[in-house]
Amino acid sequence: MEAAGVIEELGEDVSGLEVGQNVICLAQTGMWREIVAVPATNVFIMPDEMSYEEGAAIPLSYLTAYFMLFDFGNLRPGKSLLVHIAAGGVGWAATQLAKTVDNVTVFGTASASKHDAIKENGVDHPIDYRTRDYSEEIKNISPKGVDVVLDPLGGADTSKGLQLLRPMGKIVTYGSANMVKGENRNLMKMAKTLWQSTSVSPVSLVKTNKAIAGFQLAHLTGEIELVRSAFQDILNMYKDGKIKPRIDSVWAFEQVAEAMQQMNERRNIGKVILSPEKEPTKPAEGDAAPTSPLKKKKPSLFRRLSKRASRSKDEGEKKDEVKEEKKDEAPAEEPEKIEVAVENPAETDDAKAAAADIVADEKPVENEEKADGVASQEI
Numbered sequence: 001m002e003a004a005g006v007i008e009e010l011g012e013d014v015s016g017l018e019v020g021q022n023v024i025c026l027a028q029t030g031m032w033r034e035i036v037a038v039p040a041t042n043v044f045i046m047p048d049e050m051s052y053e054e055g056a057a058i059p060l061s062y063l064t065a066y067f068m069l070f071d072f073g074n075l076r077p078g079k080s081l082l083v084h085i086a087a088g089g090v091g092w093a094a095t096q097l098a099k100t101v102d103n104v105t106v107f108g109t110a111s112a113s114k115h116d117a118i119k120e121n122g123v124d125h126p127i128d129y130r131t132r133d134y135s136e137e138i139k140n141i142s143p144k145g146v147d148v149v150l151d152p153l154g155g156a157d158t159s160k161g162l163q164l165l166r167p168m169g170k171i172v173t174y175g176s177a178n179m180v181k182g183e184n185r186n187l188m189k190m191a192k193t194l195w196q197s198t199s200v201s202p203v204s205l206v207k208t209n210k211a212i213a214g215f216q217l218a219h220l221t222g223e224i225e226l227v228r229s230a231f232q233d234i235l236n237m238y239k240d241g242k243i244k245p246r247i248d249s250v251w252a253f254e255q256v257a258e259a260m261q262q263m264n265e266r267r268n269i270g271k272v273i274l275s276p277e278k279e280p281t282k283p284a285e286g287d288a289a290p291t292s293p294l295k296k297k298k299p300s301l302f303r304r305l306s307k308r309a310s311r312s313k314d315e316g317e318k319k320d321e322v323k324e325e326k327k328d329e330a331p332a333e334e335p336e337k338i339e340v341a342v343e344n345p346a347e348t349d350d351a352k353a354a355a356a357d358i359v360a361d362e363k364p365v366e367n368e369e370k371a372d373g374v375a376s377q378e379i
Helices: 052-057 059-072 089-098 112-121 134-141 156-164 187-198 202-208 224-239 253-264 301-328 335-340 345-378
Strands: 002-006 022-026 043-045 080-083 105-109 125-127 146-151 165-173 211-214 247-252 271-275
Touching: 002 052, 022 052, 022 059, 043 224, 052 247, 052 271, 059 089, 059 146, 059 165, 059 224, 080 089, 089 105, 089 112, 089 146, 105 134, 112 125, 125 134, 134 156, 146 156, 156 165, 247 253, 253 271
Parallel strands: 080 105, 080 146, 105 125, 146 165, 165 211, 247 271
Antiparallel strands: 002 022, 022 043
16 A cells, blocks of 8 residues: 655646656555556655655554544643554554654553563553553553553454543554454454454443544545645654654565565564565575464465465376376276277377377366466465
């Protein structure tokens, strides 16, 4: 949905932009490629001091955080905020934007190894969600709770977030990370998370003076002026040195599976970027493929899809071998059927060989085409 690069060509009646300008752009899909076509209304001139990596890292995370904090959250001086996954792209952006408001206290969840980084970014109270109950930790510091909760988790964590809110507090949900936690899909867990995320009574909100909102930037495509105004404000904050995206890593297009696994296993601090100019890197000799620090898991969905085509081809080759063995083990009477179709007895041996080759070769071609079809459809 987000990218940064150079304008190579302009459409008819496009004004305010020039070929050769460095720009940031947004689109619903199709941004993982070297050349993209986007509406002029979704293009923003990139500040001179900004790198392409930073340009690609800003739009989604900072726009999402901006709307949740300042539009839905109405964050004001002296308020408090809970940011889940504070070392991720949106969490990193939300912390920086919150700190542009005076005297805002930020609680942030992240694994212990990331606490130094998020504290440097502005989190006042880092909490290790893997070893501690973040709800209890927050109440020990702020017994009345917090004013705003940004919830990308869903499920039971949404209920906990509501319980943490002070009167007049707001929780903004913008994802359901608990539904896809880990690499193995569990439909029962997904259904449970979905049910827990929606079992909120409006009556209980009225009685407790609390509010819940939902946000998804992709559904604001029709609000062009609203998005452009917010993003221009974000760019001005960047120019003033108030915000700066953190780049966790840059990957070649050929390594998209590894890049996705980096995020899936929550090993990143900041944004993970794909670059068409980046050369694929090979792991050092002896290095094992990256796995979750919690336990060994099956290969990620992206790896499984990328390997499916090669497995299909291998299965086709195995079938060919079985057919060759069956051909060699065929009864002695079988060749007589081939002789019936031969008009010149002198050419019988050659015809047998040719006919056998045709029978043996015909099926593998189908398997090869089938393997190619799987690759193009699944990857």
